[in-house]
Amino acid sequence: MDESKKGRLRRFQVQVAAWTSIAVLMGAVWISISPPATTSASPQCRCFPGDKCWPDAAEWASLNNSVDGRLIATVPVAAVCHDGFPGVEYDAEKCAEARANWLRPELHYQTMHSPMAPFFANMSCDPFTPRDAQCVIGAYVPFAVNAFTSAHYKTTISFATKHNIRLVIRNTGHDYMGKSTGAGALALWTHNIKHRKVIDYQSKAYTGKALRVGAGVQAFEAQNTANAAGLVVVEGRCPTVGFAGGYTQGGGTSPLGSKFGLAADQVLEWEVVTARGDLLTATPDENADLYWALAGGGGGTYGVVLSMTVKAHKNFPTAGATLTFVEPTDKYWDIVQAFLLNTPAVLKEGGTLYWMVMPGNTFYMPQSYLPDGMATDLEALLLPTIDALDQAGIEYTFKTADYPNFQDVLKTTNAEHDIVEINLGGRIIPSSLFNNNNNNNNNTVASLTGAIRNIVDNGGLVAGVSMAPSRTPESPNSAHPAWRSSSLFVFLGSPHDRKNMTANIVMQNVVTEEFMAPLERITPEGGAYLNEAALNQADFQHAFYGSNYPKLLSIKKKNDPDGIFWGPTAVGRLRLDP
Numbered sequence: 001m002d003e004s005k006k007g008r009l010r011r012f013q014v015q016v017a018a019w020t021s022i023a024v025l026m027g028a029v030w031i032s033i034s035p036p037a038t039t040s041a042s043p044q045c046r047c048f049p050g051d052k053c054w055p056d057a058a059e060w061a062s063l064n065n066s067v068d069g070r071l072i073a074t075v076p077v078a079a080v081c082h083d084g085f086p087g088v089e090y091d092a093e094k095c096a097e098a099r100a101n102w103l104r105p106e107l108h109y110q111t112m113h114s115p116m117a118p119f120f121a122n123m124s125c126d127p128f129t130p131r132d133a134q135c136v137i138g139a140y141v142p143f144a145v146n147a148f149t150s151a152h153y154k155t156t157i158s159f160a161t162k163h164n165i166r167l168v169i170r171n172t173g174h175d176y177m178g179k180s181t182g183a184g185a186l187a188l189w190t191h192n193i194k195h196r197k198v199i200d201y202q203s204k205a206y207t208g209k210a211l212r213v214g215a216g217v218q219a220f221e222a223q224n225t226a227n228a229a230g231l232v233v234v235e236g237r238c239p240t241v242g243f244a245g246g247y248t249q250g251g252g253t254s255p256l257g258s259k260f261g262l263a264a265d266q267v268l269e270w271e272v273v274t275a276r277g278d279l280l281t282a283t284p285d286e287n288a289d290l291y292w293a294l295a296g297g298g299g300g301t302y303g304v305v306l307s308m309t310v311k312a313h314k315n316f317p318t319a320g321a322t323l324t325f326v327e328p329t330d331k332y333w334d335i336v337q338a339f340l341l342n343t344p345a346v347l348k349e350g351g352t353l354y355w356m357v358m359p360g361n362t363f364y365m366p367q368s369y370l371p372d373g374m375a376t377d378l379e380a381l382l383l384p385t386i387d388a389l390d391q392a393g394i395e396y397t398f399k400t401a402d403y404p405n406f407q408d409v410l411k412t413t414n415a416e417h418d419i420v421e422i423n424l425g426g427r428i429i430p431s432s433l434f435n436n437n438n439n440n441n442n443n444t445v446a447s448l449t450g451a452i453r454n455i456v457d458n459g460g461l462v463a464g465v466s467m468a469p470s471r472t473p474e475s476p477n478s479a480h481p482a483w484r485s486s487s488l489f490v491f492l493g494s495p496h497d498r499k500n501m502t503a504n505i506v507m508q509n510v511v512t513e514e515f516m517a518p519l520e521r522i523t524p525e526g527g528a529y530l531n532e533a534a535l536n537q538a539d540f541q542h543a544f545y546g547s548n549y550p551k552l553l554s555i556k557k558k559n560d561p562d563g564i565f566w567g568p569t570a571v572g573r574l575r576l577d578p
């Protein structure tokens, strides 16, 4: 085989491997283009390890003392794969284990330093590089406070402020956008704040059951507690994502999105510590600006959440369905288009569909949900797609089932998945596109199908969340206004290259210029999801926050005038830009 063929084959294998995991997973991605955050990426010229201003051992020991001995120094999780890290011996067996589990979320979220998005680790201590390759703190946070109380929060914030060190809020490390990690930063690690309780809640806007959770509670833990009380909460598709962190604070898509709206729409109350160290309660009636910004305006930006209280809904039977077909000819794209045209009818009944168009003209819908509905209803709703398949004479596998409650279908069809390493992009697609079949206009389902085909034909990955979070929230929040009139979120990208960071930067540009641009042209009223987007998104302020940006920026300036909370693509990123 000649070299170029081998190269192509390798690329194909990488792709298929990525797709195999995305097929079961579809979301566990992360990436970015701009370099992992370092001092130079920080707009503030923060104090950096090695600088004269960097705290000495006695000062760190004193911080440790004042946070009850909960300061942790980073030992990279793959240090056992190398000789170089002080105090850690090379260990072939442990290294093999780290490699084998590298795509498991728990390997990373149980640490206070390792981001799931490999681009942001910048090969600082990589399990897949040779034994004699570097193993350094590099792009990782050097220290973290394993926080339990608001006093830990306050002490950590004031230490970072006093020493002019970058502060990072880290929960699980799932973030795709590099907002929960950073070179030279002190992390406030919230993962172990695990309290959770079902309560009866009463406010002007809401009377009913609610779930109060500590900052470190993960989706599966929240859902288990709700389920035990006959309730459901709105969570995403990955059971280990943090419930009160970047997910809900960034908006939060969900299998229950068409029924109850976004995760951010469920929030009744935040307990939050501000940059000044004040512990506040933020509700629609009290510290209302902060409440509004924290619900949808992006994690790690306005304050550090200590607990969150969300609506808990009465549980219900839920129907699920799966669909797969393969069709080598162009008829495949007719069916994909028929499916897309079919989706609004399902969303209208409160259903949410997760699907992928994969290489080899393979369509896969691994999960779909009709909350408070029956399998026969879901079958009837998807009949137009099935009819189109029958008429085209294409074989398919279509299965539906009834589950006694929501968590049963979630656990059955949405097991924990591996991390998918990808150069990411994404777009919120307006409902108007689905109502528009005027061929003189390019804002149509046919154009959408074409834009999706363009991505797949060029080696990209596409996964869709057909969801309509259009319910007007009783307590308005700062989630992107584009969600309110949307019927689809498209998640896309190209496989991450583990060996060559430059190649990822090149591919990220392909993602934005060749995959995203056509989608953007046909969705001028759309937007991008701040948690699942291209890090080099042009005019991210408008794309991620829409018309909310100016108000979010003013709330940011008021509550964090010195920009203590900072992250790439967070509001106020550019030194509290003009």
Ligand SMILES: Cc1cc2nc3c(=O)[nH]c(=O)nc-3n(C[C@H](O)[C@H](O)[C@H](O)COP(=O)(O)OP(=O)(O)OC[C@H]3O[C@@H](n4cnc5c(N)ncnc54)[C@H](O)[C@@H]3O)c2cc1C
Pocket (backbone or CB within 6 Å): 027, 028, 029, 030, 116, 168, 169, 170, 171, 172, 173, 174, 175, 176, 179, 180, 190, 215, 235, 236, 237, 238, 240, 241, 242, 243, 244, 245, 246, 247, 248, 249, 250, 251, 252, 253, 254, 298, 299, 300, 301, 303, 304, 305, 306, 418, 419, 531, 532, 567
């Ligand atoms: C496998 C996978 C599946 C996913 N599925 C979905 C999905 O179905 N729906 C969806 O909407 N999203 C999904 N996401 C995206 C997810 O919502 C974001 O990655 C989110 O940022 C994760 O939040 P976290 O708190 O768990 O992670 P982290 O990486 O720890 O933090 C993310 C951000 O939140 C901030 N933050 C964390 N805790 C706090 C706190 N207590 N106070 C203030 N700021 C805080 C951090 O500073 C950072 O900016 C998925 C991601 C992955 C990797």
Ligand SMILES: *[C@@H]1O[C@H](CO)[C@@H](O)[C@H](O)[C@H]1NC(C)=O
Pocket (backbone or CB within 6 Å): 035, 036, 037, 038, 122, 139, 183
């Ligand atoms: C990434 O790592 C390389 C190699 O160690 C280093 O030269 C570069 O400065 C790092 N980049 C960032 C942004 O940290």
Ligand SMILES: *[C@@H]1O[C@H](CO)[C@@H](O)[C@H](O)[C@H]1NC(C)=O
Pocket (backbone or CB within 6 Å): 064, 065, 068, 069, 070, 071, 072, 073
């Ligand atoms: C902080 O103190 C605890 C308890 O004394 C100790 O175990 C831990 O190693 C210290 N952390 C650091 C970074 O020195």
Ligand SMILES: *[C@@H]1O[C@H](CO)[C@@H](O)[C@H](O)[C@H]1NC(C)=O
Pocket (backbone or CB within 6 Å): 500, 502, 503, 506
């Ligand atoms: C890394 O990728 C870049 C960009 O695609 C390419 O030019 C370079 O040759 C690659 N380096 C290696 C060692 O393969």
Ligand SMILES: *[C@@H]1O[C@H](CO)[C@@H](O)[C@H](O)[C@H]1NC(C)=O
Pocket (backbone or CB within 6 Å): 442, 443, 518, 521, 522
């Ligand atoms: C769609 O139409 C708009 C305006 O009519 C035009 O600017 C854009 O280039 C078109 N997009 C495509 C993909 O043809």
